[in-house]
Amino acid sequence: xxxxxxxxxxxxxxxxxxxxxxxxxxxxxxxxxxxxxxxxxxxxxxxxxxxxxxxxxxxxxxxxxxxxxxxxxxxxxxxxxxxxxxxxxxxxxxxxxxxxxxxxxxxxxxxxxxxxxxxxxxxxxxxxxxxxxxxxxxxxxxxxxxxxxxxxxxxxxxxxxxxxxxxxxxxxxxxxxxxxxxxxxxxxxxxxxxxxxxxxxxxxxxxxxxxxxxxxxxxxxxxxxxxxxxxxxxxxxxxxxxxxxxxxxxxxxxxxxxxxxx
Amino acid sequence: xxxxxxxxxxxxxxxxxxxxxxxxxxxxxxxxxxxxxxxxxxxxxxxxxxxxxxxxxxxxxxxxxxxxxxxxxxxxxxxxxxxxxxxxxxxxxxxxxxxxxxxxxxxxxxxxxxxxxxxxxxxxxxxxxxxxxxxxxxxxxxxxxxxxxxxxxxxxxxxxxxxxxxxxxxxxxxxxxxxxxxxxxxxxxxxxxxxxxxxxxxxxxxxxxxxxxxxxxxxxxxxxxxxxxxxxxxxxxxxxxxxxxxxxxxxxxxxxxxxxxxxxxxxxxxxx
Numbered sequence: 001x002x003x004x005x006x007x008x009x010x011x012x013x014x015x016x017x018x019x020x021x022x023x024x025x026x027x028x029x030x031x032x033x034x035x036x037x038x039x040x041x042x043x044x045x046x047x048x049x050x051x052x053x054x055x056x057x058x059x060x061x062x063x064x065x066x067x068x069x070x071x072x073x074x075x076x077x078x079x080x081x082x083x084x085x086x087x088x089x090x091x092x093x094x095x096x097x098x099x100x101x102x103x104x105x106x107x108x109x110x111x112x113x114x115x116x117x118x119x120x121x122x123x124x125x126x127x128x129x130x131x132x133x134x135x136x137x138x139x140x141x142x143x144x145x146x147x148x149x150x151x152x153x154x155x156x157x158x159x160x161x162x163x164x165x166x167x168x169x170x171x172x173x174x175x176x177x178x179x180x181x182x183x184x185x186x187x188x189x190x191x192x193x194x195x196x197x198x199x200x201x202x203x204x205x206x207x208x209x210x211x212x213x214x215x216x217x218x219x220x221x222x223x224x225x226x227x228x229x230x231x232x233x234x235x236x237x238x239x240x241x242x243x244x245x246x247x248x249x250x251x252x253x254x255x256x257x258x259x260x261x262x
Numbered sequence: 263x264x265x266x267x268x269x270x271x272x273x274x275x276x277x278x279x280x281x282x283x284x285x286x287x288x289x290x291x292x293x294x295x296x297x298x299x300x301x302x303x304x305x306x307x308x309x310x311x312x313x314x315x316x317x318x319x320x321x322x323x324x325x326x327x328x329x330x331x332x333x334x335x336x337x338x339x340x341x342x343x344x345x346x347x348x349x350x351x352x353x354x355x356x357x358x359x360x361x362x363x364x365x366x367x368x369x370x371x372x373x374x375x376x377x378x379x380x381x382x383x384x385x386x387x388x389x390x391x392x393x394x395x396x397x398x399x400x401x402x403x404x405x406x407x408x409x410x411x412x413x414x415x416x417x418x419x420x421x422x423x424x425x426x427x428x429x430x431x432x433x434x435x436x437x438x439x440x441x442x443x444x445x446x447x448x449x450x451x452x453x454x455x456x457x458x459x460x461x462x463x464x465x466x467x468x469x470x471x472x473x474x475x476x477x478x479x480x481x482x483x484x485x486x487x488x489x490x491x492x493x494x495x496x497x498x499x500x501x502x503x504x505x506x507x508x509x510x511x512x513x514x515x516x517x518x519x520x521x522x523x524x525x526x527x528x529x530x531x532x533x534x
Contacts, residue, residue, distance in 0.1 A: 033425045038352070038370040039378060055387075056426055059352050059370055066360040085325045088304060089332050103302040103325055112301040125321060149322050 001254075002044060005030045006060050006071075007051035013233045014051050016243045024247075031060065038063050047254050050075060051231050053082040055126070070257045072250050073230045077205055081228045084125050084151050091225045094204045096197055098225050099154040106142050109150060113139075119155040121178075130180045156215045156224050161188070164237050165198050166209040166245045173236045181211075182235045193223055201228070208249040264290045264532045267311035267336075269326060271297040271318040273392045278513055279317050282521040290529060297322050304329060312532035314338045315524075319345050319390050319511055337531055340510050344487035348510035349389045351428050354486060358505060361485040363478055366496075366504050367431040373417050381432035384409035386416060387424055389509075397457060406432050408457065433504050435496035438462070439472070441479045442492045442517055445527050448476060449517050455496070466516070474503055482508055489531070490514075490524065 003026050007014040010030050018028045029045065038060045047070040050061050061075030080086040084101075091098045102113065102120070113120075122145065124132040135155055136142065162181060164171040172194055173185035188194075194214060201212055213227035234242040266286055270279060275296065286292055293311060297320050309330055316327060316338065327342040340348075347354045355368045369377035370387075384407075396411040416423045435455060442449040453459075453466040479493050482505055492512035495503045514520035 033372060035375075036372055036426070037375050037377075039368075041378075056370070056424070062353060063356050063370075066356045085328055089328070100306075101304040103304075103322055104300065105298055105322070108299055108301050125325075149320075 001046045002027045003029075004042070004045040004048040005051055006036070006048055006057040008032060008054060008057070009052075013243070017049065017051075017247055020243050020247045031057075036060060040067075043067055043069055045069065047072060047257075049250060050078050053078045053230065058082075068261075070254055072253050072257075073208065073210075077207070078230045081210075081230050082126060084123060084127070087228050090205065091201075091228065094200055096200065096225045097222055099156055101154075102152045103149065105149045106145060106147065109152065110139055110142050117154065119157075120152040121155040122150050122152050125151045130178050133178055135178075153226065156217050156226070157219070158215045158217045158224075160226075161194060161214040161216070162211060162236065163194055163198055163214060164209075164211045164232060164234055164242075165202055165207075166234075166237070166239075166242055167249060168199075169239050169245070170195055170198050171237050171239050177215075181232055185236045187236075187238055197223060197225065201225075208253060209246055264313070264529055265293065265311045266290045266528055266532070267293050267295055267309065267314040269295040269297075269314055269316045269318065269323055271320060271323065271392075274317045274511070278515065281515060282317075282524055285521045285525045286528070289525065295326065300326065302326050302329060307333065309334050309336060311336055313528055315528050316340055316345065317511055319349050321390075336533060339489045339528065339531060340491070341487055341489075344489075344491075345510040347486045348488060348491070348508050351385055351387065351389065351430075354508055355430070357485055358482055358508075361481060363481050363485065364502060364504050366433050366506060369429045370426055371429060372426050377429035377431075379429075379431045380405040381434075382407060382429045383432050384413050384427050384429055386410055386413040387426075387428050395456060399457065406434075408432060430506065433496040433498050433506065435498065437497065439469075439475060439495040439497065439503070440466075440492060441475050441495070442512055442514065442520075443479055443483050443488070444490050444514070444523055445531070447523065447527075448479060450475065451516075463516075472503075478503060478505055490527070 003021055005014055007030055010032060014030060018030060021028045033056060048064055050071050050073055058075055058079050061071045064071050065075055080090050088101055120136040122134045122136055160175050160177045162173045162175045172188040172191055174188055175185045176183055211229045211232040212225055215224050215226050297318055314330060314336060324342050324345060327338055330336060330338055331342060347357060352370045355365050358365050367379050371377055398409045398411055400407045417427055437452040438455045440451045450469045450471055451466050452469050453462045456462050459465055475495060482493055483491055486508060488510055492509045493505060494507040496506050497503050514524050
């Protein structure tokens with residue numbers, strides 16, 4: 001098959017996917033910000049893997065789906081998990097706990113938030129992981145921010161987890177608060193509540209793989225979802241080779257889509 | 263008395279909506295949600311309006327509408343999906359073409375890679391801010407290359423936001439046609455294109471209904487999901503109309519009795 005990968009990088013997990021698929025007889029092209037042109041020329045591939053969720057790649061995904069070329073994971077789900085507000089409603093509709101969320105201009109936030117709303121964590125509205133994330137401990141911290149408006153979440157003091165899933169396999173990692181996916185982690189062998197959260201999330205959105213970032217509140221022991229992602233790098237996955245598992249799930253999903261449309 | 267929430271920014275409040283608010287104040291109870299002053303608290307809200315009218319398209323506005331749409335059954339005009347599609351040129355071009363509506367050829371290309379057509383206009387990726395089109399016009403080997411300065415700034419400027427450009431094939435047209443859609447009521451105008459006359463509003467005239475434009479405008483508003491909009495068309499040399507722009511926040515003051523027409527429409531669409 002001819003397979004396209006929409007990705008900001010050619011190496012890392014994307015590079016490994018390409019190698020694996022090529023070894024299995026497929027022709028694979030990676031489309032990055034250096035060579036992506038979204039027009040009919042993209043329609044040559046049988047399907048696409050949507051690795052990166054920056055707007056440019058999402059545009060490509062929407063264009064491909066509008067032209068009946070399958071995109072895995074789907075563009076809609078990738079967008080909903082990348083956009084913080086869409087993600088907020090997705091988590092809420094899955095009946096999982098999540099922190100309070102506020103949005104407003106800097107001036108509005110300074111004037112209208114209450115002292116007991118702090119500490120807060122500011123995150124880019126379109127993003128995932130720890131990039132661009134900042135803790136707001138006092139109203140003075142707003143003075144250092146060069147944005148007109150902000151998305152803010154209540155900061156939960158507690159134990160932070162990065163939890164991967166591939167099909168029904170789950171890998172739970174305890175991590176340093178606000179560290180990215182690639183940082184040092186401690187593997188947790190089992191946690192019933194976390195596993196329940198993951199299966200609810202996966203089944204509700206019909207996901208093949210992905211991750212959730214969770215925090216267990218030190219004071220209440222409640223478990224909150226603070227981030228979701230459709231396609232992590234699986235840097236800390238400790239349950240065998242994630243590349244073959246992910247690729248085989250993608251190939252199976254493509255066959256299912258193809259069988260449905262035939 | 264019907265309660266109408268108006269979600270708006272300062273610019274649209276001061277420059278575009280005073281007559282509407284004046285009219286609505288005489289027939290409904292108005293509450294203003296100003297983008298610059300409203301704190302969105304997703305876990306603590308209480309909306310008791312019968313309808314919301316949106317007159318802006320910033321991120322805060324879109325995310326406030328999403329809260330209302332997901333947590334209440336209050337009608338919102340225009341809905342967040344329609345506004346999002348209208349401001350995203352590439353998305354609306356894709357969706358309109360998929361819906362069978364004639365749009366010019368378009369491409370979204372990494373900077374430095376030209377589109378597969380010769381005459382083109384570069385437009386901004388997301389048409390969200392309150393500023394006007396500033397044309398840069400070049401003719402190279404007989405082909406017209408037009409670019410909106412703000413689109414180029416977003417790629418080449420100091421605070422570049424994108425690495426790619428939206429290209430739309432340039433349609434040479436004597437007139438630009440504009441259709442305002444307010445529910446099922448359509449209002450038709452024509453004017454000289456901006457590149458011919460920078461003061462195009464001075465050339466605007468009311469025209470009779472053109473059935474082809476009616477069909478295209480209705481199909482477009484249905485596909486994008488807009489209840490109130492303005493839509494621009496150009497007519498090619500071979501007589502085909504092309505939809506070139508769709509706007510979710512039209513200036514209804516240009517229509518005779520526009521504020522009253524909008525106000526009466528909102529009252530009709532209100533809950534109960």
